[in-house]
Amino acid sequence: MEEIYSVGQVATYVRELLETDVHLADIWVEGEVSNLARSAAGHTYFTLKDESSQLRCVMFRRQHAGTPIEDGTQVTAHGRISFFERRGELQLIVDFVQPAGVGIWQAQLERLKAQLEEEGLFEPSRKRPLPAFPRRIGVVTSPAGAVFHDICNIIGRRWPLTEIVLAPTPVQGDEAAPAIVEALSRLNGESDIDVIIIARGGGSTEELWPFNEEMVARAIYASRIPIVSAVGHETDYTIADYVADLRAPTPSAAAELVVPDRREVSRQITGSMVTMAAWMAGQVARQLAGVEQLSLRLRRSVPDVGQERQRLAVLLRSAHSAVSQTLNGRRERLRAYALQLRSLDPRGTLARGYALVQRRADGQVVRSVSQVKGRDRLNVQVTDGNFPAEVSRQYGF
Numbered sequence: 001m002e003e004i005y006s007v008g009q010v011a012t013y014v015r016e017l018l019e020t021d022v023h024l025a026d027i028w029v030e031g032e033v034s035n036l037a038r039s040a041a042g043h044t045y046f047t048l049k050d051e052s053s054q055l056r057c058v059m060f061r062r063q064h065a066g067t068p069i070e071d072g073t074q075v076t077a078h079g080r081i082s083f084f085e086r087r088g089e090l091q092l093i094v095d096f097v098q099p100a101g102v103g104i105w106q107a108q109l110e111r112l113k114a115q116l117e118e119e120g121l122f123e124p125s126r127k128r129p130l131p132a133f134p135r136r137i138g139v140v141t142s143p144a145g146a147v148f149h150d151i152c153n154i155i156g157r158r159w160p161l162t163e164i165v166l167a168p169t170p171v172q173g174d175e176a177a178p179a180i181v182e183a184l185s186r187l188n189g190e191s192d193i194d195v196i197i198i199a200r201g202g203g204s205t206e207e208l209w210p211f212n213e214e215m216v217a218r219a220i221y222a223s224r225i226p227i228v229s230a231v232g233h234e235t236d237y238t239i240a241d242y243v244a245d246l247r248a249p250t251p252s253a254a255a256e257l258v259v260p261d262r263r264e265v266s267r268q269i270t271g272s273m274v275t276m277a278a279w280m281a282g283q284v285a286r287q288l289a290g291v292e293q294l295s296l297r298l299r300r301s302v303p304d305v306g307q308e309r310q311r312l313a314v315l316l317r318s319a320h321s322a323v324s325q326t327l328n329g330r331r332e333r334l335r336a337y338a339l340q341l342r343s344l345d346p347r348g349t350l351a352r353g354y355a356l357v358q359r360r361a362d363g364q365v366v367r368s369v370s371q372v373k374g375r376d377r378l379n380v381q382v383t384d385g386n387f388p389a390e391v392s393r394q395y396g397f
Helices: 007-019 104-119 146-158 176-189 205-212 214-222 239-243 251-258 262-301 305-343 346-351
Strands: 027-038 044-049 054-059 074-084 089-099 136-141 163-168 195-200 227-231 356-359 377-382 385-390
Touching: 007 074, 027 054, 027 104, 054 074, 074 104, 089 104, 104 205, 104 214, 104 239, 136 146, 136 176, 146 163, 146 195, 146 251, 163 176, 176 195, 176 205, 176 214, 195 205, 195 251, 205 214, 205 227, 205 239, 214 239, 227 239, 227 251
Parallel strands: 054 089, 136 163, 136 195, 195 227
Antiparallel strands: 027 044, 027 074, 044 054, 074 089, 356 377, 377 385
16 A cells, blocks of 8 residues: 655655755756845845746855846856745755856856855965975975976075975876875975975866865865965966965966075175174274263262372371370270279288188188187188188187
8 A cells, every 4th residue: 555645745855855966966057037036134036047947046145155146137056956845846045156158167166266265265364474494395286297397496596405395296187186185284294394385387277177176275274384376377366376375476486485595695694794794883983982981081080199198198197196095095094993903902911911711611701700619610811822720629708
């Protein structure tokens, strides 16, 4: 028995079927714009038609990219086919519009350029300056042909101190874009590459197309090393040129941009040395003049030594006299003190016949008979020595 489906199930199945189709998910459609309308939310609705059919289209506000459209214009629109279940309508969800007749290659280029510019990959503020004196330069190009040979010759002539590291890659064909991405990855894995040149000679839009691929643009944007893009001739522009830190009109010009000219550097050094020498001579002259001025001021400020010596002699004589007077006065006072001390010396009293009597038991000086009793042992000191004594037993009254 066959299963019965609801309208919603069928609509969902159709939408999923359409949105999983790889071809319909990335499609360009050319037709005439009609029934153009813009909603209050900023979305744009229109129909693309030709002699036999028409296709409903919607461009959401955030996808407004490319050329502004008006009713009656012939355009080429890029987007994906989907199915609006609520209305049961097939529609093209547009993300980019170009005037018809531009060509698919140019239309794809403009679409990708608008997308990457909106994401900020072309932002001038993120562009990095090139190193002034690079030691190692990475080159992403084909090892065959004249491009790499020219780059080596120019760099070797201008700045032979630089080492060139080649990351060989095809520069056209289906395999070129992933190979360029891989070459950039290899060079970014090196620790001492200072700048990278991406280069190839001129060619048609199709031949230069690998440098318009999104994967190459994002690899350039992700590079930690500054990149110079030198793809094609001076009039050729690719997405790589917009994303790179610097665009060179030709590979030879890129070689000239990434290294200095040793002759110019030599002239600058010579000029700097001359300037430095003149500056140093001026500085020495100014310093010498300053020293002379200071020497003159010093000579003027030196005191009269003879006069100062005379003043010093007078001060020394006055000081000597004052010190002598002070010493004499102190000597006289010392003599007076000495006489007083000699008059108080007990040895003088002993010399006149007196004696100093002390109890031997406690050293007490005996000044009265009441201080002793019979059998007390004494010590008697006279002028030339001392001798022991003992109180007689019959002592007393």
